[in-house]
Amino acid sequence: MLDWFRSSIQAKVMMVVLLATTLVLAFVLGVTGIFSRSFIVLDAESDALRVASMVGGRIANELSSIAMATRNLAYSLETGNWDRKSIDNLLIAVVQRNRDIFGSTVSFAPFEFDPTIKAYAPYFYKGRNGLVSVQLADSYDYFERDWFRKPFEEKSPVWSAPYFDEGGGETLMITYSCPFFGQGAGGEPDTVRGVITADVSLDRLTEMVSEIKLEKTGYAFLLSNKGVLMVWPQKELIMRETIFSLAEGGKDPHLKTIAFEIMNQEKGFHNAGESLNGKDSFLAFASLPTFGWRLGVVIPKDELFAQTYLLERILFIIGFAGIVLLLTSSLIVARSVTAPLKRMVSVTSKIGEGNFDVDFVEKNRLDEVGQLSRAFESMVNSLKKYMKDLTQATARKERIESELRIAADIQKSMLRTSFPAFPDRDDFDIYAMMRPAKEVGGDFFDFFLLDSEHLCISVGDVSGKGTPAALFMAVTKYLIEASVGVETPIDKTLEKVNALLFKNNDSCMFVTVFLGILNLKTGELIYANAGHNSPLIWTENKEVQLLEAVGGPILGIFDPADFRTGTTTLNPQGHLLVYTDGVTEAFNSEGREFSEEKLMEIVRLIGRQDAKSITEMVLEQIDQFRNDVEQSDDITIMVLNYTPRT
C-alpha cells in the first residue's frame, strides 16, 4: 500500500485531496452541528420554560381566583344571619355556578351554628344526576379532618394536597378551606366559627397540562409540592407514586438526581437522559406560584434535533458529492501530468533500446508539461545526432587504432628484435630496444655487419613523436642503411642522407643521428654525431665518459651542411651506450628530469654485465624514476660490449 502511494503521483494527489476535503467536511459538519444544536437547545429551553411557566401560572391563577371567591364567601358568612336555608342556598349557588367547584361545605365549629348542636356541616356536591346534599356531621367526625382542623387551628385558609375524590371517580381534587370568624358561642371575639370549603376538580386544569405538546412526543407532567405525580403519562401511577418513590423503585440513579433538581429549584432546564420517558430527552420545569407544584416539560432530543439531523444529512451529502467531485477533478488534472510523464518514461526506455522514433503529443501544450515535452524532444533529437556522430567517430577511431596497431607491428619488425643478434660472434655483444611514447615512435636504432670485421651502429631521434615522426624515422633509417659502406666515409654518408632528407621537407621535420662504424679487430670506432646526445663510453673500473661530440647539425634542415668524423678506441671489455633524449629527459612527478649525470652514475654502479642486462637495468631505473608519470618521449637504448679475444 505504501509502495503504491510512493510510486504514484496520482495516489499522492488523491490522498491529499481526500484527506483535506474530509477534514474540512468533518470540521464544517462538526461546527455546524455543535452550533445549530446549541441554538436549538437554547431555543427549546426558553420555549419550554415559557410554556411551563405560562401553563403553571394559569393553573395557579385559576385556583387563586377560586380561593379568592371562597374567601369572599367566608367574609359574607361573617356578617348577617345565616340559617340553614340561606346556607344551603349559598352552597347550591356556589357549586352550581362554578364549573370547577365540585362540592362545597360550610362546616361549623362545635356548637357554633347552634349551641345545642355540636356539629353542623351541610355539604353539596355535583352528583351524577344533579346536586347531592349531604350532612357531613352524620358521616364522620369532621373536626379531626385536615380540611377543617388546619384552617381552624391556624386561623387562615389553606389548600389541601391533591387527592382523588372519594366518590369513586378518578377525578383529581384539591380543597380550599377557608375559616370564617365571628363572635364565638362563648362570647370571645374573633373565633373561628367554621370553615367553608371549595372542592375543586383539577380535571380541566390537569387537562391543560396534558394538552401541552412539544415537538412530536414531548409532553408535560405535574408534580405536587411534595413530588406526588398529579399529571403523568403513565396514568396508573398518578397519586400513587411520588417522583422520589419512582426514583427509588427504578434502577436509574440519574432519576434521583433529576427528582432532587426539580423539587429543590424554582425552575430549570436539564439533560434528563432516558430516565423520564425512556428516550434521551431534555427536561424543563417551573414552579407554580403559591402551590409550589412543579410543571415539567419533557422534550425528546432526537425530535428536537430533527431539523439539525436533516441539515447535517444534507451537508454530508453535499460534502460527499463535493469530495467526489474534487477527487475526480484533481485526478484528472494529476493525470494530465502523470500520463505524459509515463509516456516520457516509456519513450526513454525505447531510446535506451536505440529506438529514437518517438512522438511527443503534448508538445503543443503551453503549460509545464508542454515545455517538458518540447525540451525532451529536442534532447532526444540532439541525442540521436550525437549517437550518430559518436558511432561514426568510434568507427573511425577503431579504424585508425587498428591501423596504428598494424603500423606499430610494422615498425617493430623494422627494428631488430631477435637477440642475441650475432650468436656466432663472441668478440662483441650488442643489445638494443626502442619503446615508443605513443603507438608508434620517432626513434630508431640499427646495427649490422658491413663485413666480418666492421660493425655499423646507428641511433636516431626524429623531432616529435607519433605517426609523423614514425614515417620520417623509417625513411631516415633506410637511407642510412642504404648509404653506409665500409669504404664510404661517415661524414659523406651523413651529407648524402641530409641532402635527401632536406628535399621535400616543408614541414621542417628533422632528425638527430649518431652513426658509427666499429673495427672489431682494432677496437677503433669512427663516428659522427648529428645533433644527437653524446653516447657513454666506459671500461671496467674506469670513469664513465661522454664521447666527444664530433659531427654536424641535425639532419634535414640545413642545406648544405658540413659534417666531420670523430674517432675513438673501445678498449677490450669496454662498453658503449647510445641513447636518445627520452632517457635523460624522462620526467618524474616533481618535474625533474633523469639527467645525463644520473645515467652515468647508474651505468657505473651496474658494472660488468652483458649488454642485455645493462639495457634492462637502465630501463628499470628509468621506470622507477618516472614512477607513474606518463612516458613523455620515445626511449631508445643500445648497449655494445666489446669483448675481443686477446
Added chain:
Amino acid sequence: MYRLAGGWTPCPPLLDTLSAPSFQKELEKQIEQGAKRIVFDCSDLEYVSSAGLRSTLIIAQKAKAAEGRLVCCCLRGLVKKVFEISKFSEIVPTFDSLDEALK
C-alpha cells in the same frame, strides 16, 4: 618573449608538444599581419623539446619567406645547450642580450 616592430607577446617557459602549436600559430598570424623582424627573447624559456625546435624552425622559414627574419637572444641553461648541439644558430641567429638582438 618576442618583439615585433611594434609589440610584445609573451613566450611560454615551456616549449613542447603541447604548447608549441598555439605558440606557432600566434607567430604565424603576426607574420601574416606584416611583422618583419621577430626577436625571440628566451630569458624565461626553461625547456624546449624537439617539437618546440621544429616550431621555431617553421617560424624562421616563414619569416624568411616574408622577407623578414627571426633571431633569438638570452638563451640559457638546457635551451642554450640544445641550440648549440643542434647548430640552430645557423638558421636562427642567437645573441646574448636583447640590445644586441635589436641592432
